[in-house]
Amino acid sequence: MNKSLVDLLYPEKGQQKNIFFSGKGGVGKTSIACVTAVHTAQKGFKTLLLTTDPAAHIGNVLGENVGDEITKINNIENLFGVKIDPKKTAQEYKNKILKEAQNKFDTNTIKAMQEELDSPCTEEMASFQKFINYASLNEFDVIVVDTAPTGHTLRLLELPMDWSKQIQLKTGIQTEISAEDKKEKEKFDAVIEMMKDSAKTTFSFVMYPERTPIIEAHRASQELLSLGIETQLVIANLIIPQEQAQTPFFKNRRNMQVKYLAEINTMFPEALVVESPMLAQEIKGLELLKEMGQLLFE
Ligand SMILES: Nc1ncnc2c1ncn2[C@@H]1O[C@H](COP(=O)(O)OP(=O)(O)O)[C@@H](O)[C@H]1O
Ligand SMILES: [Mg+2]
Numbered sequence: 001m002n003k004s005l006v007d008l009l010y011p012e013k014g015q016q017k018n019i020f021f022s023g024k025g026g027v028g029k030t031s032i033a034c035v036t037a038v039h040t041a042q043k044g045f046k047t048l049l050l051t052t053d054p055a056a057h058i059g060n061v062l063g064e065n066v067g068d069e070i071t072k073i074n075n076i077e078n079l080f081g082v083k084i085d086p087k088k089t090a091q092e093y094k095n096k097i098l099k100e101a102q103n104k105f106d107t108n109t110i111k112a113m114q115e116e117l118d119s120p121c122t123e124e125m126a127s128f129q130k131f132i133n134y135a136s137l138n139e140f141d142v143i144v145v146d147t148a149p150t151g152h153t154l155r156l157l158e159l160p161m162d163w164s165k166q167i168q169l170k171t172g173i174q175t176e177i178s179a180e181d182k183k184e185k186e187k188f189d190a191v192i193e194m195m196k197d198s199a200k201t202t203f204s205f206v207m208y209p210e211r212t213p214i215i216e217a218h219r220a221s222q223e224l225l226s227l228g229i230e231t232q233l234v235i236a237n238l239i240i241p242q243e244q245a246q247t248p249f250f251k252n253r254r255n256m257q258v259k260y261l262a263e264i265n266t267m268f269p270e271a272l273v274v275e276s277p278m279l280a281q282e283i284k285g286l287e288l289l290k291e292m293g294q295l296l297f298e
Helices: 005-009 029-042 057-062 086-102 107-117 121-136 151-158 163-170 179-196 211-225 248-267 286-297
Strands: 017-022 047-051 079-083 142-145 201-207 231-239 272-277
Touching (some): 005 017, 005 201, 005 272, 017 029, 029 142, 029 231, 029 286, 057 079, 057 286, 086 121, 086 163, 121 151, 151 179, 151 211, 179 201, 201 211, 211 248, 231 248
Parallel strands (some): 201 231
16 A cells, blocks of 8 residues: 555654655665755755765755754755764764773773774764764654665664674673663664654655666665565656657667566555656756656655
8 A cells, every 4th residue: 555645755743754765876865855855845844854975965956055063954944954974973983982992991802893893884873873863853844864774774773782782792892781871772762663663754765767776776675674664665766758758769768767667666566656757957956956846746
């Protein structure tokens, strides 16, 4: 039973809606996240657009400077943006954990912890921690997240202790879980619960209709499903409009896309599939974002 866009994009009264976009690099996550956030803001929902795009992309797309503090976006009501720099955030996170460890453990242990913390997982974990903090503020009606965490990261968060404790255990340290840790863990659990609640969270994959992005998205969505998180929305992006398929080259490409669109519908039977046309230009600027929102969501 596929839901309607109203159910997928707008929060229930007094609730918060989280909309996550996932998918391969370059498929249009940042662009579609901006379109979506502009759209929900226009609908009157206080919206936070959260990006981990290292290229400060939302700033470019919205034509606004968005930094690592929540910033009100000019020229549109209800829209706020914030950028998470995954490298910087991960560094801060590592420093914090290692600083605490410094007074407690010997150099070998700290070295082992350092190695564990050098995994690519740290960036995702640290970025997600930021989302958790913003989501726990209960200040926004809608939070749109440009790049969702993977099932792998979410699985680590499901374990009965937070990640720094997991690292301590892995490096052979007997750890005690303090009252403060417990509180922190409860916050994580509440957010994970919210992500599993399909009324509060819309998990969405962006893809273009070609084999590799479909297969990758499907695999990632299965991993999420094993955690109880359903993919409810698929944006099939960069579709060549029918009226543009005039030359053999574009006819051929469009036919290929139509074939893969059918495949997307079969592979994501529970999701609403929204087709998003390839535009003649980059997706940039408030006016174009508004237009695109109309096209996709109205
Ligand atoms: N439907 C579209 N039509 C035209 N250009 C698009 C479309 N979707 C995305 N783009 C362009 O493709 C590029 C990559 O999109 P982006 O949103 O940055 O992808 P991602 O965040 O997934 O890496 C950008 O230059 C963007 O403007
Ligand atoms: Mg991006």
